[in-house]
Amino acid sequence: MELKRREEDYLEAIYEISKRKGKARTTDLAEYLGIKPASVTEMLQKLAAKGLLEYHRYSGVVLSKKGEEVALSVRERHDTIRELLKYLQVPPDIAQRDACIMEHNLSPITIIQLKKFINFIKNCPKNAPIWLEHFKKYSETGEFDCGEECEKI
Amino acid sequence: MELKRREEDYLEAIYEISKRKGKARTTDLAEYLGIKPASVTEMLQKLAAKGLLEYHRYSGVVLSKKGEEVALSVRERHDTIRELLKYLQVPPDIAQRDACIMEHNLSPITIIQLKKFINFIKNCPKNAPIWLEHFKKYSETGEFDCGEECEKI
DNA sequence: TTACAAGTTTAGGCATACCAAAATATTTAT
């Protein structure tokens, strides 16, 4: 069953809140998502009907196995994007927000490439590769002031 | 006035079609966007009311100055993202599609950083930087088979 | 020139996702 981006948002939010509080309540979710409780109730009932969570009126909500799988996969995409943006020197709060926008609908192939790029940076034999340092400097100053060694980059 | 993502899509589409045909007709747009003509008419009337294009029934449509400015800025974001994905070794057709998804709503700061990163690659004194070649290889093989020189990357 | 084909618009409907206000349930404090 194909999930809508907003459904993924809810599942992710429920996952994050449950991690801290054991279950997610309507008001928590409303605050987390920046919407009104009435809207949350409605969506929770829809997600329950799809078997993605356990819903009992007035009790808060817990993800089903299936729901948790979805939430984890969304979160993984989210983190991948956030990490990429971090390397591209996007400020953390903005990276966080923009990852929320991109985490849905991106092609799996794109996500795979982002991951590869991140691993390329992380696992480089010389860890923290020099060119990344150079990009950081370039990003701040607009200058390639790297002198001699630049020949090798 | 804050534009919706779908409105931006339409403006971009109108821009692209007008570039080739002088103006954009309802049917062209419907085909381009993969929707029915009736839906296009509706949106064109809305965009006309916002002063983003000239609409006269049965005549096709031309962007206003304001509309063209928006279209160009969307297209620029689109191209920036597409170029980044290209460097990350995402296949062109997928990069094209995913750029369409990301071109809306991304923070201007993120876009600026993407541009900086692209320029960092393009304008590197040693043009086509070695590390990018290495990433390409890594992306295909998963191996850092770069031997000696790797110390300097 | 008129009739028909192609293109466009209008009208009525649907799904999503939100909201405010009212109704209902639960929790807490006395």
Add this chain to the structure above:
DNA sequence: ATAAATATTTTGGTATGCCTAAACTTGTAA
């Protein structure tokens, strides 16, 4: 235990953006 405060749900309504079917224009070919 019960009233008041808090939380949740229901109800009815809105906006967006799509659809189909029917009505209307326009251009073209006989």
